[in-house]
Amino acid sequence: MKLFKRSRQLHGWPAALMLAILALTVVGCGSEKTDTAAGAEPQGDLTLVVGAYSVAKDAMGDILPLFAAKWKADTGQTIVFQQSYEASGTQARAIVGGFEADVTLLAMQGDVEKLVKAGLVEPTWKDRGENGMVTRSVVALGTREGNPKGIKDFSDLAKPGVKVLYPNPKTSGGAQWDINAIYGAGLKRSEEQEGVKDPAAAKAFLESIHANVESLDKSGRASMAAFEYGVGDVIVTYENELLARIAQGIKYEVIIPKDTILIENPAAVVAKYADEHGTRKASEALLDYLLTPEAQEIFAKYGFRPVNKEVYAANESHYPIPAGLFDINYLGGWDEVRSTLYSKRGIWYQVLAGI
Numbered sequence: 573m574k575l576f577k578r579s580r581q582l583h584g585w586p587a588a589l590m591l592a593i594l595a596l597t598v599v600g601c602g603s604e605k606t607d608t609a610a611g612a613e614p615q616g617d618l619t620l621v622v623g624a625y626s627v628a629k630d631a632m633g634d635i636l637p638l639f640a641a642k643w644k645a646d647t648g649q650t651i652v653f654q655q656s657y658e659a660s661g662t663q664a665r666a667i668v669g670g671f672e673a674d675v676t677l678l679a680m681q682g683d684v685e686k687l688v689k690a691g692l693v694e695p696t697w698k699d700r701g702e703n704g705m706v707t708r709s710v711v712a713l714g715t716r717e718g719n720p721k722g723i724k725d726f727s728d729l730a731k732p733g734v735k736v737l738y739p740n741p742k743t744s745g746g747a748q749w750d751i752n753a754i755y756g757a758g759l760k761r762s763e764e765q766e767g768v769k770d771p772a773a774a775k776a777f778l779e780s781i782h783a784n785v786e787s788l789d790k791s792g793r794a795s796m797a798a799f800e801y802g803v804g805d806v807i808v809t810y811e812n813e814l815l816a817r818i819a820q821g822i823k824y825e826v827i828i829p830k831d832t833i834l835i836e837n838p839a840a841v842v843a844k845y846a847d848e849h850g851t852r853k854a855s856e857a858l859l860d861y862l863l864t865p866e867a868q869e870i871f872a873k874y875g876f877r878p879v880n881k882e883v884y885a886a887n888e889s890h891y892p893i894p895a896g897l898f899d900i901n902y903l904g905g906w907d908e909v910r911s912t913l914y915s916k917r918g919i920w921y922q923v924l925a926g927i
Contacts, residue, residue, distance in 0.1 A: 616652035618643075620851055620858065623673030625660035625683075625745060626793040627813060628707075628837070631874040632677070638870075639861045643854065651854060659791030660745030667692060672845040674855045677706065677837065677862075679745025679792075682906050684838050697840040701863045701879070708877040709835040710828060710894065711753035712811040714799070717823035721805050725829045726757045729806060730780035737786055737804040739795040741920060746792035748909075750808045751920060753833040754778050755913065756903055760831040760896050771912075775919050782923050810835060811891075815875030831896035837876075 624632060636653050643651045658666065660679035667673050668690045676693075678684055684704070687693040698704035715723050721734050729736050741747040758777030762770035786804045789795040792813060799807040800822065814826045839859055846855040861867055868880040877891050878884045884891075903909050913919045 617649040618651045618851065618854055619654060619849075620651060620675060620854055621654045621656075621673045621845075621849075622675050622677070622858075623656045623658075623663050623667055623671060623842075624677040625663055625679045625837075626657045626791045627679070627746060627810060628677045629655075629657040629793075630816060631871050631876065634870045634873075635862065635867050638866065639858055642861065643857065657793075659739070659743045659794075661743045662790065667842060672849070673842050674846040674849060674851045675839065675858055676842055677839040679835075679837055680748060680906075681836070681838050681900075682748075682910060683745055684840050685906070687840065687842065692842050692844045693840045694843045697838075700840075700859060703836075704838045704840065705836040705879055706839045706859075706862045707812075707837045707871050708879055709810045709812045709837070709875070710877070710897065711749055711808065711832045711835065712814055713827040713829065714807045714809060714814045715805065715825045715827065717825065719825040719827070723806050723825075723827055725827070726754055726777075726781065726831070727761075729754075729784060729808070730777075731784075734784050734806060735786045735804045736781060736784045736806055736808065737795050737799050738788070738808040739792055740788035740790055741914065743790045744792055744795075746810060747788075747795075748914070749810070749833060749835050751778065751913065752900065752903060752909060753829070754781055754808070755919070756833055756898055757829060757831040757896075759902070760898070771919075775923065778919070779923050810875075812875030812877075815890075819873075819875070828892060828894050829896075830894055831898070832894050833902075834897055834899045836899075 622632065632655070640651045643649060656663065656671065660683050663676065664678060664683040664686050667676060667687055676687070684693060684697060688695055688697065713723055715721060722728065728734065738750040739747040741751050755774050755778050758774030759769045761777060762773035787798060789798055792809055795807060796809060796813055796817070811826065811828065814824050818824050839862055841852065841855040841859060843852070846852040863880060865880055865883050868878040868883040872878050872883060872887045878887065900906055900909065911918065
């Protein structure tokens with residue numbers, strides 16, 4: 573499918589989103605990247621549109637050219653990519669709203685389920701690979717070099733004078749992981765102190781930290797940019813975001829809280845659009861490639877915890893397992909989390925409203 577054909581679908585969209593789609597990056601079989609202006613046609617036998625959450629951008633920049641080279645060797649076809657990177661919730665809404673991505677990588681299962689509900693992704697999407705997941709991470713804390721505020725755990729974020737950053741869970745899947753981690757750590761504390769999970773104590777714990785939040789950015793990447801600009805003392809974010817920035821020479825201290833959440837990031841074929849575009853086979857091949865040792869090593873290079881067992885074992889020393897690590901099931905699963913934390917009158921709403 574050509575870019576100018578797909579751009580007809582954008583009529584009536586918000587101007588900002590139209591500009592974002594028209595500024596998609598096109599990647600050929602090599603590593604060279606160029607911007608595609610409005611009306612330009614990417615040169616290739618096949619075009620795949622990838623709509624992903626912002627944190628995956630750097631790793632995918634290395635992975636896609638390798639997949640293109642493999643596809644060329646296997647099929648003789650030159651494949652090119654149109655890429656869009658946004659906060660996970662924003663990206664999911666764009667795809668539901670008509671952005672015709674063939675493949676999507678999102679921050680959390682719930683955002684893929686929105687696409688299933690819209691009839692865009694098949695309900696069996698979790699049958700592929702590691703329960704539909706392509707990367708893992710944990711929620712971590714990043715501080716300035718030398719950790720001047722002496723941050724050791726989530727509880728330190730509630731101390732007077734500590735300025736905290738995390739993004740807005742209304743737009744960012746990463747932020748929902750952050751909030752889940754803090755709320756879950758509060759449940760763990762109450763369990764240790766009282767012998768049972770106490771939702772009221774966990775809410776109070778979240779409130780005490782949120783009182784020190786400086787700003788709510790729309791995505792994990794935007795929050796990281798604000799932190800690097802000088803805003804805040806500590807950022808709540810993905811472990812992989814911090815490790816990737818350290819690898820680029822940024823001076824961070826990474827603190828893994830004792831009680832924190834295991835992050836799992838899904839990928840799926842947007843079957844409705846892939847079938848319409850005749851890209852289903854290539855889309856499925858890309859998802860399979862994301863699970864190969866070659867791609868998983870690249871994810872590891874960018875700080876993700878690989879889902880491939882052999883690749884994880886080779887990198888295990890870089891990824892300590894926190895003593896109190898829990899997953900989404902500790903909070904009752906995603907349906908329970910959406911109902912209790914993020915519903916219109918849920919715990920997150922109450923924290924924001926101060927009630």
